[in-house]
Every structure is written in C-alpha cells, then in structure tokens.
Amino acid sequence: MKAKKSWLVMLVLALVLGVLAACTGNKEPASSENEGSSEKDPVTGGTVVGAMDTAPTGLFNPIFYTEAYESNILSFTHEGLLTQDKNLDFIPNLAKEWTFNDDQTEVTFKLDENAKWHDGEPFTANDVVFTYKTIASPGYVEAGGVRTQYVERLVGYEEFSTGKTTDFQGVVAVDDHTVTFKFAQPNVLALSDASFMIIPEHIFKDIPVAEIPEAGASRNPGEVIGTGPFQFSEMVQGEQYVLKKFADYWQGEPKLDSVIWKVVDQAVILGLLENGEIDFVADPNGFQAADYETVDALENVEIVEQPDFGYQTMGLMHNHRSKEDSEAGTINPANWTVNEKLKDQKVRQAIAYAINRQGLVDGLLYGRGIVQNSPIATQFWAYDDTTPNQYEFDPEKAKALLDEAGYKDVNGDGFREDPNGKEWVLNLNYPLGNQIRERSAPIIEEFLEEVGISIDLRQPKEAAAYFEDLEKNSQDWDLYLIGWSLDSTDPDPSGLWSSMAGYNYSRWNNPEADQLLKDAFTPPDAFEQDYRKQKYSEWQVEFGEDLPSVILYAANSLWAHNKRLQGIDVLPYSFLNDTHLWHVTE
The missing domain is CATH 3.10.105.10 (Dipeptide-binding Protein; Domain 3)
Structure with a gap:
C-alpha cells in the first residue's frame, strides 16, 4: 500500500507524549470563575488587546455575518432583546420583561427605555420590527442571509418572504417600547427566535436588502452602529480592529476606554501573552492544548478552560x-x-x-x-x-x-x-x-x-x-x-443540518431527518422536554446512519487573559460577557 x-x-x-504529560501534570481544568485571583483596585479607563488567529472577512452586520471572527466584533457592538445565563436560561437584555398569551402563540416584550444607538438615536420597537422584517424579506437569502430560522415560525412568513404580500405581520410594534412576536402556532422556540441581535432601522431603512451586505454601515468603522457597550471605530483590514467605549451605554458607561483586536499567528500568541502585548486570547480558537503547561507557568496569565x-x-x-x-x-x-x-x-x-x-x-x-x-x-x-x-x-x-x-x-x-x-x-x-x-x-x-x-x-x-x-x-x-x-x-440543529439550511454545505437532503426536526418543535408535544429529547435522539441516530x-x-476551550484584566465572567459558550464591566488594574 x-x-x-x-x-x-x-x-x-x-x-x-500526551499520555506522559497527563501522567506528570494531572491538573484539574482552571476555574472559569477566577477563583484565587487577587483582584486589585480597578483603574479608570485603559485599553486591552485581544488576539484572534484569523482576520474577519469584513462583514459586520448581525443579520448577514457568517464567521466567528466577525462575531468577536459584533459581541461588543450589538445586542438582542434577551441574553443567557450560565444555565443557558434566557434573561433580560434590551427587553426588560416579557409575557406570553394563553396559547403560547404570542410573546410581548417591554423594552428598556434608556437604550440608544451609538449615534444617539433612541432604540425602539420599530428597530426590532425592521430587523425581523428584513430577515423575512424577499431577497434576503439571495443576498447571502442564512438566519431564516429566526423568522420561519412567524405569522405570514411564507407569504411575505415569497412576495405574495407586502404586509409583515410576524412582529408588531405596540408602542415605542413594546413589541409583540406573533407565531403561526404555539412556539416552543419563541424566546430563542426573539433573541437575535437587532440592527437600526434609521440606518438601513432606505437600503435595498440586496445591497445591505456591501453597504458602508455593514462594513466600515464609524458607520457600523449598534447598542452595545463599544463602538467599532477603526481598523487596519486584516490586522487590527479598534473598539472604543460608548459612554452613553444603557447599562452604564464601560470601565475600559477601548478594546483592540489584533490578528496574529497562533505561533506567536504565547510570546505576546507573556510579554503583555496582548491581554487575552479567547473565541473562537483560544490557545493550543500543546501549550497548556507553558501558559500555566506564566505568572501574569490566568487560564479559563471549559468544554467547547x-x-x-x-x-x-x-x-x-x-x-x-x-x-x-x-x-x-x-x-x-x-x-x-x-x-x-x-x-x-x-x-x-x-x-x-x-x-x-x-x-x-x-x-x-x-x-x-x-x-x-x-x-x-x-x-x-x-x-x-x-x-x-x-x-x-x-x-x-x-x-x-x-x-x-x-x-x-x-x-x-x-x-x-x-x-x-x-x-x-x-x-x-x-x-x-x-x-x-x-x-x-x-x-x-x-x-x-x-x-x-x-x-x-x-x-x-x-x-x-x-x-x-x-x-x-x-x-x-x-x-x-x-x-x-x-439545541435545535436545523440551522446547520436541515435540507434548506444555508450552512448545510454537505447538501444533505433527508426527508426523514427533516421531519424529526420539525416534530421536535411541533406543539403541543414539543412543550414537553422529554418529547423533544426523544425526537432529537431519533434525529441523531438518523444523522449517524446517513452521515x-x-x-x-x-x-476544550482554552482561553487566557492577563491578570491585570479583571471583571471576566465567562458563559458556557463565550468569553465575551458583560464586557462593560471589564477593567484593568494597571
């Protein structure tokens, strides 16, 4: 052969070598809670530098971006109505509270009245309507959009997305700070569907859907507008991306002045961590497992390890x-x-x-x-x-x-x-x-x-x-x-593996598997977690057979940060959480 x-x-x-390292090291994963770190008094202002090993492709619009590297920018600049806690339960964000109607076909959100866009315009229910209407619009998929799973269950989606009607009924502004999501049937995924990041109506309303991905407001520093704690202010394409604090952020002025992302080869990340040229390396790739012992030995660096x-x-x-x-x-x-x-x-x-x-x-x-x-x-x-x-x-x-x-x-x-x-x-x-x-x-x-x-x-x-x-x-x-x-x-994997998913790059077309995915969120049974668990088990079997x-x-996610960077409170899926509370000690 x-x-x-x-x-x-x-x-x-x-x-x-891996076995030898395991036998000699035998260390438990570092805590994600910064246990044992000695927090010094925070310093007002300051800049921290993060490293990522691949440059963003340059599309900084939540409804069109496709890569984790863009997400590194958007996690600082944009927000959704909801976020999640460490148990993956939904908690308030731009929406401060919500209520369901009796048959679970509608959910109404009360929005935070203090939230505003980076250009000073108020954040309103109309922005929420506009975001979801754009994702549901004819031409969205053709323009490269892949997030239709957030709108497919809304009332009238099929008619609106195919151009049979111009009346978008799925998301309705009740008043400036109240918005209702209306679903075609009781929806077990209602909060998930309503959690997507919001874009500003006043910026994009006059831009045709097909042109949004190439618009300056989707690509250029200073033009990308969100409600998040930091603004995208400068970049050297492929090398460096600068985020400056948004002083009027609705949850309070961020403690840092700025966050800089640098694109660096993985081979040099350790040296930059050691000498303090970068302050953190995290999403999406972190540092390499082969370097764990080396990073662990750095006195100025703390490791965060958890399942990816x-x-x-x-x-x-x-x-x-x-x-x-x-x-x-x-x-x-x-x-x-x-x-x-x-x-x-x-x-x-x-x-x-x-x-x-x-x-x-x-x-x-x-x-x-x-x-x-x-x-x-x-x-x-x-x-x-x-x-x-x-x-x-x-x-x-x-x-x-x-x-x-x-x-x-x-x-x-x-x-x-x-x-x-x-x-x-x-x-x-x-x-x-x-x-x-x-x-x-x-x-x-x-x-x-x-x-x-x-x-x-x-x-x-x-x-x-x-x-x-x-x-x-x-x-x-x-x-x-x-x-x-x-x-x-x-856990619904439809966005990657249903036959109509844009990310289904294998072009897998399996009607039985598609039906199981639909069953898993079809009411009334889908409101019982055990039922959904059984359907997803059957789907995983089908996936494993058809391959x-x-x-x-x-x-394992292996993230690290300089100990001078404090206020880190990671989530199961991201290092980038509550970044307005990040601060430095020197």
Whole structure:
C-alpha cells in the first residue's frame, strides 16, 4: 500500500507524549470563575488587546455575518432583546420583561427605555420590527442571509418572504417600547427566535436588502452602529480592529476606554501573552492544548478552560448545488446533483470507522477535548451520547464495508477502484487559520489511505476564499474540514443540518431527518422536554446512519487573559460577557 507513514508515526509519538504529560501534570481544568485571583483596585479607563488567529472577512452586520471572527466584533457592538445565563436560561437584555398569551402563540416584550444607538438615536420597537422584517424579506437569502430560522415560525412568513404580500405581520410594534412576536402556532422556540441581535432601522431603512451586505454601515468603522457597550471605530483590514467605549451605554458607561483586536499567528500568541502585548486570547480558537503547561507557568496569565460549545467536523458531500443556484443565492434541493463518489451509505460509514478520532484528541489536543458523535452541543439536555452509532476506530470494519459496497483494489496499486473498476479518488479540502485542523488534515488522509481510499489532499486556502468556495463553488468537492461554534439558545440543529439550511454545505437532503426536526418543535408535544429529547435522539441516530458529516471532536476551550484584566465572567459558550464591566488594574 502506498500510504505514507510519517504522519502516523508523529501521531503515535504525540499520543505517547500526551499520555506522559497527563501522567506528570494531572491538573484539574482552571476555574472559569477566577477563583484565587487577587483582584486589585480597578483603574479608570485603559485599553486591552485581544488576539484572534484569523482576520474577519469584513462583514459586520448581525443579520448577514457568517464567521466567528466577525462575531468577536459584533459581541461588543450589538445586542438582542434577551441574553443567557450560565444555565443557558434566557434573561433580560434590551427587553426588560416579557409575557406570553394563553396559547403560547404570542410573546410581548417591554423594552428598556434608556437604550440608544451609538449615534444617539433612541432604540425602539420599530428597530426590532425592521430587523425581523428584513430577515423575512424577499431577497434576503439571495443576498447571502442564512438566519431564516429566526423568522420561519412567524405569522405570514411564507407569504411575505415569497412576495405574495407586502404586509409583515410576524412582529408588531405596540408602542415605542413594546413589541409583540406573533407565531403561526404555539412556539416552543419563541424566546430563542426573539433573541437575535437587532440592527437600526434609521440606518438601513432606505437600503435595498440586496445591497445591505456591501453597504458602508455593514462594513466600515464609524458607520457600523449598534447598542452595545463599544463602538467599532477603526481598523487596519486584516490586522487590527479598534473598539472604543460608548459612554452613553444603557447599562452604564464601560470601565475600559477601548478594546483592540489584533490578528496574529497562533505561533506567536504565547510570546505576546507573556510579554503583555496582548491581554487575552479567547473565541473562537483560544490557545493550543500543546501549550497548556507553558501558559500555566506564566505568572501574569490566568487560564479559563471549559468544554467547547461547538465541534470540528469533516463534511461529506452528499449532493452538489447547481452553479445556477449558487450564483442566484438560492437553496433548492430539487436542483442538486448526487455526488456519485459518496452516494453509498456504507462508504460514508467506512470513512467514519477509518478515522481514529480519539487518537486525534489525545495526540493533537493532548487529551483536552472529547470525541463527539452528534452535531448537538454536549452541554445541552438533547445530546445523546449512547443511542447513535459511536463509530469506534475500526479499520477492519471500514475495509469490510468498502468491500461490501464493491469498492476494491482491482489493479494492485493499494487503492480501491469504484464498483465499475474506475479510479476512485476523494478530494479533501481545508482552510488555513486553525493549526490543529491544519495538522489533522494529512493525518486523516493517511487514516483513509490505510483502508485503501485514495485521497487528493488539496492545498489549503485562506479562510475567506475557502468559505466562499464552499458556499458557491464546491460542485467538485467530496470532503471538507470545518469548525462550528453553535447557537446556545436551543439545541435545535436545523440551522446547520436541515435540507434548506444555508450552512448545510454537505447538501444533505433527508426527508426523514427533516421531519424529526420539525416534530421536535411541533406543539403541543414539543412543550414537553422529554418529547423533544426523544425526537432529537431519533434525529441523531438518523444523522449517524446517513452521515452527512463525521463529527471529529470538541476541543476544550482554552482561553487566557492577563491578570491585570479583571471583571471576566465567562458563559458556557463565550468569553465575551458583560464586557462593560471589564477593567484593568494597571
């Protein structure tokens, strides 16, 4: 067999080193509560610097952005009516209270009267209506919008989104500080649906939906307007992004003067932390597990470790989107074409058995992570870690499944041909930016080649180009690596894995799975959590059988900050919480 051995040898070595490190270190994860830190008196003002390893693509509009790197900016600048606490329960934010009607088809929010936009305009119920109306509008999806799950259950969505009516009935302003969400039926996801970040009507009302993503107000410092504690004030594209405090912030003037994001290579983050050039590294990638002991030894740095609210995965292209639909920005499964190279379910299952995922966790993450078998966050009540197929590493099982499917090595070159005896090569695509993911790609290649699957490991691309290709030009792709940071508001995976989801890059079209997702929030049964848990369990089984993706692992979130930065109070899904309370001691 032609499979190279170098990466496998390195993985074995990494496994051994990981075990040794675990045996000698044996430390409990650092607390997320800053226990034991000695808080000094806060200093008024000051600047802190955060590091991220990949540059934002440059779209800073909550209803259109697609990456965690933009979220790093938007988490400071924009807000929703609700936020969540550490138990993932909804708590007031721009809305101070809410009430449901008797049949759970309406929820009315009372808005905070003190909230205002960065340009001084008052925040009102009309802004909430405008935000949701825009997401529901004809042309939103075509313009690149992928958040229709927040509006699909609103009254009249189908008629409004298709242009059959111009009357938007789903969200109604009762008065300046009262807004009602109206749903077509009792909605178990009502608070989740109403929690999305709000954009200002007065800024965007005269801009056609198709033009919003390219508008200056969606891209340029000084023009991006939110209600959050910091304003996006300056940037050097791809290098540095500056946020200055919004003195009139409705929850009180932020204690810091500014927050600066710098884009730096992961390889230099430790040195910058040590010498104080950066004050924190957190979402989405933090620092590397291999560097844990080094960071732990830095006297001026504190570690925050907790399970990641997301996962790394290898997508398997079931179907390919048509070029016409890609250009038009539409999602239409009827126009998809089957990926012949991966159409056999046994082949996809063989791929899952062939990858030593625990080896990746132990070797590349030094054990600081878990193998995950479902695209639902492990922190949610809906995650099922027993019923779905667990796909323990079993290369012999992988080989047997490939044999059963008719994929055999007929010419003796060490690689399998397809059932017709023709060359069978799967291409594997991955982006730059996440070093662990980059290192995993050639290892996965070798695992697959060990069972006779010929892999074309393509050259990695910069993240922006990669995701554009994945969305619009992936007609010849087979396998792709990607990481997802998940929505914390509800375990429902529809936004990534329903057939009509824009993020369903595998173009998975499974009516049974779609129906289970619908059942999971169809009343009245869906108001019982046990019922929803059962439906999501059944869906996870279906996902595991049909395999639009092999969930690889969930790394532990490893975040760190200089001890001079205080007021940190992390959430299960984010380091960036209550940033108006952040302060420095020197």
